[in-house]
Structure formats: structure tokens, C-alpha cells
Amino acid sequence: MRKDSRERVILFGGIGLLLILSSCAWLRKEPAEKEQAQKEQAGKEYVQKQQVQNQTNSVRRQAQTEIEAGRFQRAIDLWKEIYQEYPKDPNVRTGYVKTLESIKSRGDLAFETNDFRLAEKIYEVLTRNWVHFSDFSQSISFRKDVLEKKIKTSRCLFTEEQVASHLRAGKFRKAVDLCKEMYYKYPQDPVVLIGYIRTLESIKTTGDRAFEGSDFALAGSVYEVVLSNVTSASRLNGSLSFSREGLTAKIRDCKKILFENGLKQYRSGNLNQAILLWKSILTFDPENPEIKRAVEMATFQSINLQKAK
Numbered sequence: 001m002r003k004d005s006r007e008r009v010i011l012f013g014g015i016g017l018l019l020i021l022s023s024c025a026w027l028r029k030e031p032a033e034k035e036q037a038q039k040e041q042a043g044k045e046y047v048q049k050q051q052v053q054n055q056t057n058s059v060r061r062q063a064q065t066e067i068e069a070g071r072f073q074r075a076i077d078l079w080k081e082i083y084q085e086y087p088k089d090p091n092v093r094t095g096y097v098k099t100l101e102s103i104k105s106r107g108d109l110a111f112e113t114n115d116f117r118l119a120e121k122i123y124e125v126l127t128r129n130w131v132h133f134s135d136f137s138q139s140i141s142f143r144k145d146v147l148e149k150k151i152k153t154s155r156c157l158f159t160e161e162q163v164a165s166h167l168r169a170g171k172f173r174k175a176v177d178l179c180k181e182m183y184y185k186y187p188q189d190p191v192v193l194i195g196y197i198r199t200l201e202s203i204k205t206t207g208d209r210a211f212e213g214s215d216f217a218l219a220g221s222v223y224e225v226v227l228s229n230v231t232s233a234s235r236l237n238g239s240l241s242f243s244r245e246g247l248t249a250k251i252r253d254c255k256k257i258l259f260e261n262g263l264k265q266y267r268s269g270n271l272n273q274a275i276l277l278w279k280s281i282l283t284f285d286p287e288n289p290e291i292k293r294a295v296e297m298a299t300f301q302s303i304n305l306q307k308a309k
Contacts (some may be wrong), residue, residue, distance in 0.1 A: 055082055056091050063099045072103050072125045080132050097139050100126065104142055111150065116158035123151045156182065156192060163199055172203045172225045180229060197239050200226055204242055211250065217280035220254035223247050224284035255281050259291065266294075271302040 059078050066075035079096040086092045107122030127147045130137070137144075159178050166175035179196040186192045207222030227247040230240065262277035275298045281291045 052086055052089055053091060056089070056095055060095050060099075063095075064102075067099070067102055067106065072106070072122055073129075075099055075103065076125070076129050076132070080129070083133075093136055093139070096133060097136070100133065100140055107150070111154060114157075116154040116161065120151055120154035120158060123147045123154065127151065152186065152189075156186075156195070160195060163195070167199070167202060167206075172206070172222060175199055176203065176225060176229045193239070200229065201241060204247075207250070211254070216254040216257050217277075217283065220251055220258070220281070220284040223251045223254065227251065251284065255285060255288075255291075259294075262294070266298060271298050271305070274298050275302065 059082050063075040063078045066072070066078065076099070079092075079099055083092055083096050103122060103126060107119050107126070110116075110122060111119035126142075127144060130144050130147075133140070159182050163175045163178050166172070166178070176199060179199045182192050183196045203222055204226050207219045207226065210216075210222060211219035226242075227244060230244055230247070258277050258281050262274040265271075265277060266274035275295055278291050278295045278298070281288060282295070285291065
């Protein structure tokens with residue numbers, strides 16, 4: 001019995017030793033597998049980081065090309081796409097910010113060199129896309145409200161340039177239409193209102209000079225342009241140096257003088273000259289039935305005279 005007991009003890013001891021050795025081997029294996037997994041994860045992260053970096057560098061180059069070509073929206077779209085994919089990547093965010101700052105600088109340069117049309121366009125692009133980068137707007141050197149003010153100022157200055165150009169060319173209706181458009185956009189802005197008033201005053205002065213120089217056709221046309229726009233902008237009436245009644249009287253005087261001059265030419269047998277004078281009235285009073293009849297009658301007589309010859 002003692003011999004069997006010793007054998008059993010030895011047997012169980014051997015089994016226990018094997019279990020202990022197996023356990024030690026497992027313990028040694030577990031840290032090794034964990035370390036291997038960490039290495040693999042680190043490798044994957046490195047590869048991904050390199051891929052993101054390569055994409056970021058590519059986007060940076062493409063965006064710069066788009067900016068230089070004046071395609072500012074496209075430059076922003078490039079960063080918007082990669083930012084949506086990697087919103088936490090610091091390099092992506094930094095590149096995005098630099099591109100936005102570069103576009104803003106282009107707008108400022110255009111503004112400083114009096115290219116107000118381009119400046120307005122650039123500021124509008126940034127404002128329109130603000131929602132896409134508002135979550136990191138604290139990293140940008142400019143604010144949305146500043147852009148909006150720049151847009152308004154650029155628009156006003158560009159309009160002022162166009163108005164001056166139209167006035168020089170004698171395109172008075174186009175000049176007034178631009179002022180009116182700005183006035184309707186910013187009815188409470190005193191600068192816009194002053195610009196509108198100044199334009200109407202300038203055109204009225206041109207009409208007065210034409211009247212004094214006996215160019216009643218031009219004077220009538222100019223007064224009509226001013227009158228039609230004073231009527232549509234009631235707020236301006238109290239700020240102008242003239243009234244609707246005064247303009248109406250001036251237009252009536254122009255029509256009367258032109259009609260009488262035409263009548264003199266008609267009675268003298270100068271039908272073509274009479275027709276020209278009466279037609280000039282229709283340029284600022286196109287629905288005048290009396291003048292229409294006079295033109296038709298003189299034209300008919302002129303044709304008959306030509307046939308008789």
C-alpha cells in the first residue's frame with residue numbers, strides 16, 4: 001500500500017508540475033502576443049497618418065493653384081472634403097485655416113487696390129462657406145460680421161464707380177437704377193441715401209444746364225428721369241433741393257417750347273425739322289397723343305411731297 005501511495009504521489013506531482021510549467025508558458029506567451037498586437041496597431045496608425053499627410057499635402061498644393069487661378073470656392077471645397085473625413089487631424093485643420101486666411105488676404109488686396117468687385121466676390125465666398133468651418137472659427141483671424149461689413153462697403157464703392165461712369169457717359173437712367181437698387185437693399189444706411197440724393201442732384205443740374213443752353217430735348221429727358229425716381233423714393237423728397245412740382249413744371253416748359261418751335265418749322269414748310277422737334281418730345285413723353293398726331297400728320301405730308309417730286 002505504501003508503494004502504491006508513493007506512486008500516486010509521484011504521478012500527481014508530475015501532473016501538477018506539468019500544469020505549472022504550462023501556466024508559466026502561457027503567461028510568457030500573453031505579453032508577447034500583446035506586444036505584437038501593439039506593434040501592428042502602431043504600424044497601422046503610422047501608415048494611416050502618412051496617408052493623411054500625403055492627402056493633406058496634395059490638397060494644399062491643389063488649393064493654392066485654385067487660389068492663384070481665382071477659383072476660391074474650389075479651394076475651399078477641397079479642404080471641406082478632407083476635413084469632413086479627418087475632422088480631428090491637426091494638419092488638416094491647420095491647412096484649412098491657412099487657405100481661408102490666404103483667400104481673405106486676396107480680398108483685402110483687391111479692396112486696397114480699388115478692385116471692389118473682386119473684393120466683394122471673395123468676401124461673399126468666405127461668408128457663404130462660414131457654416132462649414134464655424135466649429136474652428138476661433139482659429140481664424142477674421143469674423144463673419146466683419147466680412148459682411150466688407151461686402152457692403154465693397155458693393156457701395158463699386159456701385160459708386162459705376163454710377164460716376166454712367167453719369168459721364170450721359171446714361172442717367174442706368175446711374176439712377178444702380179442707386180435705387182442699393183437704396184432698396186440698404187434703406188436705413190445714411191451713406192447709401194446720400195449717394196442716391198447726390199446722384200439725383202447731379203442729374204438735375206445737368207438738366208438745368210441743358211435748359212439754359214436751349215437743349216430742351218435733353219433737358220426734358222433728364223428731368224423725366226429724375227421725376228420718375230423721386231416719385232418711387234418718397235423718403236428722398238424732403239432731402240432734395242427741388243420738388244416734384246418744380247420738375248413737372250420744367251418738363252411742361254420743355255414740351256411747350258419744343259412743340260412751338262416745331263410748329264414754326266412746320267408753318268415754314270420745314271416738315272422734317274418739325275418732325276424731329278416733335279419726336280424729341282416723345283423721348284420723355286412717349287404717350288402724348290397730341291404730339292403723336294402732329295408727327296403722323298407731318299410725316300404723311302412729307303411723304304406726299306416726296307412723291308409729288
